[in-house]
Amino acid sequence: MRMGDFKQTYAADEAVFRSGTVRFWLVVLLLAMAAFPFMVGPYLLYMANLTGVAIIAAVGLNILTGAAGQISLGHAAFVGIGAYTSAILTTKLGLPFLVCLPLSGLSAAFFGIIVGAPSMRMKGLYLCIATLAAQVIFDFIFVHWTPVTGGIRGINVPSAELFGYKLDTEFKLYFVTIPIMIAAITAARNLFRTRVGRAFIAIRDRDISAELMGINLFQYKLYAFAASSFYAGVAGCLQVYLLRIVTPEHFPLHESIRYLAMIIVGGLGSVLGSIFGAIFMTMVPEALQSGLALFQGMDDKLMSYLFPLQTVVFGLLIVVFLVFEPHGLAEMWRRVKNYFRLWPFEH
Amino acid sequence: MDILLQLIVSGIAVGGVYALIALGFVLIYKATSIINFATGEFMMIGAYFFYTFMVMAGLPPIPSFLLVMLCSALLGLFVERAILRHMLGQPTISIVMVTIGLSSILMGLAEMIWSTDFKSFPALFPRAPVIIGDIIVRSNLFWGFVVAMLAVIIFALLFKYAKVGVAMRATAGDQMAAFSMGINVRSMFTVAWSMGAIAAALGGVIIGNIGGIQPTLGSIGLKIFPVVILGGLDSIAGAVVGGFIVGLVENIAGGYLDPYVGGGVKDLAPFVVLVLILFIKPYGLFGKQDIERL
Numbered sequence: 275m276r277m278g279d280f281k282q283t284y285a286a287d288e289a290v291f292r293s294g295t296v297r298f299w300l301v302v303l304l305l306a307m308a309a310f311p312f313m314v315g316p317y318l319l320y321m322a323n324l325t326g327v328a329i330i331a332a333v334g335l336n337i338l339t340g341a342a343g344q345i346s347l348g349h350a351a352f353v354g355i356g357a358y359t360s361a362i363l364t365t366k367l368g369l370p371f372l373v374c375l376p377l378s379g380l381s382a383a384f385f386g387i388i389v390g391a392p393s394m395r396m397k398g399l400y401l402c403i404a405t406l407a408a409q410v411i412f413d414f415i416f417v418h419w420t421p422v423t424g425g426i427r428g429i430n431v432p433s434a435e436l437f438g439y440k441l442d443t444e445f446k447l448y449f450v451t452i453p454i455m456i457a458a459i460t461a462a463r464n465l466f467r468t469r470v471g472r473a474f475i476a477i478r479d480r481d482i483s484a485e486l487m488g489i490n491l492f493q494y495k496l497y498a499f500a501a502s503s504f505y506a507g508v509a510g511c512l513q514v515y516l517l518r519i520v521t522p523e524h525f526p527l528h529e530s531i532r533y534l535a536m537i538i539v540g541g542l543g544s545v546l547g548s549i550f551g552a553i554f555m556t557m558v559p560e561a562l563q564s565g566l567a568l569f570q571g572m573d574d575k576l577m578s579y580l581f582p583l584q585t586v587v588f589g590l591l592i593v594v595f596l597v598f599e600p601h602g603l604a605e606m607w608r609r610v611k612n613y614f615r616l617w618p619f620e621h
Numbered sequence: 622m623d624i625l626l627q628l629i630v631s632g633i634a635v636g637g638v639y640a641l642i643a644l645g646f647v648l649i650y651k652a653t654s655i656i657n658f659a660t661g662e663f664m665m666i667g668a669y670f671f672y673t674f675m676v677m678a679g680l681p682p683i684p685s686f687l688l689v690m691l692c693s694a695l696l697g698l699f700v701e702r703a704i705l706r707h708m709l710g711q712p713t714i715s716i717v718m719v720t721i722g723l724s725s726i727l728m729g730l731a732e733m734i735w736s737t738d739f740k741s742f743p744a745l746f747p748r749a750p751v752i753i754g755d756i757i758v759r760s761n762l763f764w765g766f767v768v769a770m771l772a773v774i775i776f777a778l779l780f781k782y783a784k785v786g787v788a789m790r791a792t793a794g795d796q797m798a799a800f801s802m803g804i805n806v807r808s809m810f811t812v813a814w815s816m817g818a819i820a821a822a823l824g825g826v827i828i829g830n831i832g833g834i835q836p837t838l839g840s841i842g843l844k845i846f847p848v849v850i851l852g853g854l855d856s857i858a859g860a861v862v863g864g865f866i867v868g869l870v871e872n873i874a875g876g877y878l879d880p881y882v883g884g885g886v887k888d889l890a891p892f893v894v895l896v897l898i899l900f901i902k903p904y905g906l907f908g909k910q911d912i913e914r915l
Contacts, residue, residue, distance in 0.1 A: 345714050392896075396903045398713055399656055399854075403846055404899050407892040410843070414889045418882050527843070531721055538718050582732030582836075589725025596719050597707045 288467055304456075311448045319444035320516075325556045326451040327513045332536040332548040333462045334505025339534070340543035341466065342498035343478030344397075348389060348405035349506055349533045351412035354525030356382040356507025361429040361520045362422065371434035371441070371515065375454075378511035379504040385412075386503025393495040397481070409527055416522035428521030431514050441515065451512055458505060463545045465501070474498055475543075535588070539595045541604030550603040558591065559584055623755060628876040629869060630756050636868020637766040638827050641773055642841075643848040643860035645821030648776075651793040651855045652813030655705065656713075658720040660821050661842015662727035667693050667822020668829035668838060669735050676742050689826060690819050697818030701811045724839060731836040741833035765827040772823050776816070777857055789813055793855065844871075847891035851898050853908025862906060867891045 281287040291297045311319055335349045356378035363369045363377060389408040393401055416423050423429070433442040434450075441447050465471040473494045476484035485491050514520050532555060540551020562584050569580060599606060646660045657663075670692045674685035700723065708716050746764035750757050780786035791799045792809040799806055825834075828841065848867045852859025875887035904910050 339714065345717065392899055396899060399717075400850070400899060400903050402713075402717065403850060404896065406843075406846060407895045407899075410892045411889065411896075414885055418885055420883075531725075534718060534721075538714070542714070578736055579733050582729040582737075585729030585732065586726050587729075589722040589727075589729060592722030593704060593719055593726065596711075596715050596722070597704065600711065600715055 290463055307452060311445050316444045319448050321556070321560060323444060323447050323451045323516050325553055326455040327509045327516065328536065328552040328556050329455055329549050330458045330512070331506050331509035331533055332540070332552040333458055333545055334502045334509065335533050336537045336543065336545065336548040337462060337465065337474070337505065338498050338502035340537055340547070341471065341478060342474040342495065344393060344495060344498060345402040346405045346502070347402055347527070347530050347534070348409035348412070349502070350525040350527070350529035351409045352382045352386055352503040352506035353510040353513065353529070354412060354416055354522070355385050356510025357514045357520045357524070358416065358423055358429070359507065360511035360514045361431045364431055365429055371436055375508060375511050379507040382507025382510065383500040383504040386499040387496050390496050390499030393499070394492045406527070409530055413522060413526060416525065423522070426522065428519055430519050433518065434515040447516060451516070454508065454512065458508065459545055459549065470494070470497060535592050539591060539602055541602030544604045546607070547602050547604035550607065554603060559588070562587060624876060625873070627756050628872045630753065630758055631762060632869035632872035633865055634758060634762045634766040634868070635872065636865035637769040638824055639844065639848050639868055640861040640864030641769040641827070642821050642824035643845050643852065643864050644773055644776055644857060645817040645819075645824065646845055646849050647855060647857055647860045648820060649813055649817035652789050653810050655716055656720065657817065658717060659724035659727060660817070660845055661839035662724040663693065663696070663818045663821035664825035664828065664842060665731060665834070665836065665838040666696060666727055667825035668834045669731055670822065671826045671829065672735070672740055672742050672834060682745055686826070689822055693818040693822035694815040697815035698811055701814035705814070728836050728839055735836070737836055739833055739835050742829065745830050761831045765831055769824065769827055772820065773861060776820060780857065785812060844891050847895040849905070850895055851905055853905030855909055856905065856907035859905055859907035867894065870894050
């Protein structure tokens, strides 16, 4: 039972993993994640890869919306930009995977800065609606700029190649996706320990005070948009190699809403929240689908009642979490941890 | 020239319907400062209510209309009481996401209850196309415009002269003062939601009459954002003017630019206008400037 705060150095105070026990369990978790692919079949590995991509995108969105406080309804568009960049670079220029990855991140970051430019003149709700407009505009470009994006049919992408290994099975992709995911999470968590991260939080909490303290609001908001879009671009690139095709269908407004739902359900402003939210919002629809598959073959009418249930459950999850647990799954986790940490005391 | 005139007239006609739906949005925002992302879904549910009463239950149009208004008022009431009461004082993003979640729930429920099949109801208005000079307007579009404008005028008069309307305006202007004047502000929120739902539902009935209904009809609700941002989030006159402008831009841009891009300009143009307006005049043509109090 850990009690009290007996840190003696600043580094110890700022540490992410604060005690030996926590570090031990972290190593155990990493070993379990490394052993995971040897124990499960391709479907679960596919879900794991998909979840990894979602985690990267969700962490990016949390940097923008949770930490810097700028609501963005256009995140799926940035994932799409990263995806299309990667697809185009691979098919038309033949660039290898390791080069495409940072380039898709950078191109998404570039467009993120453009979309973030209005934050100079507006904030809050109006900025949110500007990002909505950006989402619609990019969606239109994805569908209609056929010579470059392949229109509705999209672009088929060959498997990634890494140092001569062809990444064509879920097993191999897992060992690329998960380390990148871990790197992304580590970078985001460390971001909040740096000046830039703290500036984001200051802007979210009270931007006028932040400005008074010398934080250049516009500059840091652009940083937030750029960082968030970089993450989205990387996620998009990984998604392309996972699915081996990119179409506009993967990046509609509903996807942006799904990413927002991930961070809201998971917990705004915390990296752990994004992880929980991404896992939750990827697994729950899958679980529902599998549950529905049990009813396959039964009454057709019943099926027509059960299919839309997914949409209803999606909306219900968002509403229920917001009404009953506004700080999300991360808060529930913290409460459980505190209970065990402090037991038998209450505080 | 003929084509341009034709596009202008149909633009104004559809703009009138957008104005009615935008009115539903503005009513809610004006009284409660909540951005209702579910306006499109209220509209869609209103259309489905009308379908239920008129086609499934076989009632004549006027009673169906009245029942639709009653049911959508109840829906607005339920939504406000059950969900939004708990969200008072929460940050903007929570409220935005709640209405987005609500829109998902409503769409899913519509799919469950009425299935995803495309449905239509019998024409509400005489079928003969209306001819103005050289221009032919489809009858359902023309009469839909007339009904929408009538509804907007009735709402505007209600707001200006009826006791309930004045109370709502007072609540929208200054909640504290309204409380001290004895206005039951909580009820005003409920009334605002009910009236917003009614306006959106009427818009839905008109649009359903024009093009048939599907659970995805709610996506038209997205177009309402350019309308209300253009007009000003809390201005009724702005909703009307914004509706017309968006309707015009949509039709003219679609008519002239579609052949070059292969379609879809109709959906894009209002959002380009939105971005421009956000840069030039973020509070819209008639909106009230938000003074940030520390």
